[in-house]
Amino acid sequence: MRIVNLIENTEGRSECLFEHGLSFYIETESHKTLLDLGQTDSSLKNAKKIGINLNEVDTVVLSHGHYDHSGGLIPFTKINDHAAIYMQSSASGEFYAYDGDNSYRYIGIDKRILMLSKLRLLKGDYVIDDELELFTIKNRTHSLPFTNKRLLIKTACSFVPDDFCHEHFLVVKDKEHTILMSGCAHNGILSILDTYREKYGNLPDIVISGFHLMVKRNYRDNELQEVRFIAKELKKYQIKFYTCHCTGIPAFEEMRKIIGNQLKYVHSGEQIIL
Numbered sequence: 296m297r298i299v300n301l302i303e304n305t306e307g308r309s310e311c312l313f314e315h316g317l318s319f320y321i322e323t324e325s326h327k328t329l330l331d332l333g334q335t336d337s338s339l340k341n342a343k344k345i346g347i348n349l350n351e352v353d354t355v356v357l358s359h360g361h362y363d364h365s366g367g368l369i370p371f372t373k374i375n376d377h378a379a380i381y382m383q384s385s386a387s388g389e390f391y392a393y394d395g396d397n398s399y400r401y402i403g404i405d406k407r408i409l410m411l412s413k414l415r416l417l418k419g420d421y422v423i424d425d426e427l428e429l430f431t432i433k434n435r436t437h438s439l440p441f442t443n444k445r446l447l448i449k450t451a452c453s454f455v456p457d458d459f460c461h462e463h464f465l466v467v468k469d470k471e472h473t474i475l476m477s478g479c480a481h482n483g484i485l486s487i488l489d490t491y492r493e494k495y496g497n498l499p500d501i502v503i504s505g506f507h508l509m510v511k512r513n514y515r516d517n518e519l520q521e522v523r524f525i526a527k528e529l530k531k532y533q534i535k536f537y538t539c540h541c542t543g544i545p546a547f548e549e550m551r552k553i554i555g556n557q558l559k560y561v562h563s564g565e566q567i568i569l
Contacts, residue, residue, distance in 0.1 A: 296469050296569040297322040298503065299345060300561045301329075302338040302367075303539040307562025310344050312337040316363040317478055317505060317540040320347055323426050323469055328354040329378075330465055331478050332367030339367055339374070341564055352378045354427060357404075358478030359462040360386030365404045372411060381429060382408075384416035386461035389449035399447070399454060417463070420494075428466040430494055435486040440507045441518050442541075443481055457481075464491075466499070472569050477504035479541045485528050501535045501569070503561070509543030519549065526550035530557065537561045 300307070301318040316333035320342065329352055332338055342349050349371065355378050357365050368380070390403040408414065420430045439459070447454040459481040467474040480487055484506050492498055508522055526549070529536060536558045538547060547560050561567065 296467070296472060296474075297566060298474070298569070299342075299347065299566040300539060300563060301341050301345075301347075302333040303561070303563050304541075305539075305544065305560075305562045308341075308345070308564025311341045311564030313563035315540075316366065318364075318367065319476065319503070320352075321467055321476075323467060325424070325426050326354050327352045328356065328427065328465075328467075329371070330356050330476055331358050331364035332371055334363040334366040336367050336370040339370055345564060350375050354378060354423065355380040356429065356463075356465050357382040357386060357408075358465070358476075359383075359459065359481060360388055360390055360404050361479075362402050362404065364478050365408060368408055368411075369405055372413075376413070378413060380408075380411060380414045381417060381421065381423070382414065383431065383461045383463050384418055387416075388461060390457060391447045391449050391454060393445040393447060393454070399449070402446075420463075426468055428468075429463045430466065430490065431460070431463045432482045432486060432490045434490075435482060436489040437483045437485040439483055440481065441521055442507050442510065446481075466491075466495075469569075472501060473499045474501045474503060474569075475499040476502075479505045479507045481507055485525060488532070498532060498534060501537070501567075503537040503539075503567070505540035506538055506542040506546065508546035509541050514545070522546050522549050523553060526553035526558075530554045535559075537567060 299320040318333040318338035319330040321328040391399045392402045422428045446457045465476040539561045
């Protein structure tokens with residue numbers, strides 16, 4: 296199995312672009328899959344530089360309804376008109392970020408996505424085949440990441456906290472490995488792992504996910520304690536973790552102090568070979 300980070304926030308492979316966004320290319324025996332498509336078409340440009348033919352992709356999964364994971368989808372459909380696209384139906388909502396000073400910024404998907412002929416809107420868990428499966432969270436076992444607090448849904452008369460029911464998670468299987476992949480883990484990586492164990496009766500071998508712990512300032516004491524708590528809990532698992540994007544380098548470095556080489560960062564253009 297080959298997994299390539301086509302785009303994320305930090306520079307990795309020298310010729311590759313990077314941006315605030317995320318996209319993974321996953322190559323298995325039966326599928327060539329994209330999990331998310333970044334904020335712009337930069338993931339497509341990186342794929343070309345790396346030598347990945349995106350016209351051969353047969354499956355696209357949008358992990359949740361935010362612009363920095365879906366922005367490259369419309370450009371992708373200009374070069375690939377046959378790949379099935381999977382998204383939770385609730386991912387079409389009116390999602391906003393609160394930037395302070397009574398300022399709200401739209402962070403949802405391009406609504407043109409809803410007109411795509413290959414789009415398949417889901418309502419909950421879905422099995423694609425023996426290699427690919429999607430699941431959602433119904434009952435959280437831990438609190439949401441503190442960074443979710445400024446993420447909202449616009450209703451007819453107000454803004455309300457986003458419950459992230461529009462987020463789903465990709466399970467990828469081959470003969471030797473089971474991989475759990477998430478875009479941002481807005482539902483909390485610990486709750487996601489608990490849901491996985493409840494659903495499947497075991498744990499994945501590998502987790503690849505942003506943890507949504509990034510802030511644009513120094514961490515407050517309570518926030519730093521949450522980052523450390525998550526790392527301590529992850530250390531209890533016999534799982535290899537790869538992270539990127541919304542985790543942020545400061546949180547990654549803090550977690551590495553606790554979890555060590557069990558956690559690695561995957562930069563833009565870098566790949567994981569299993």
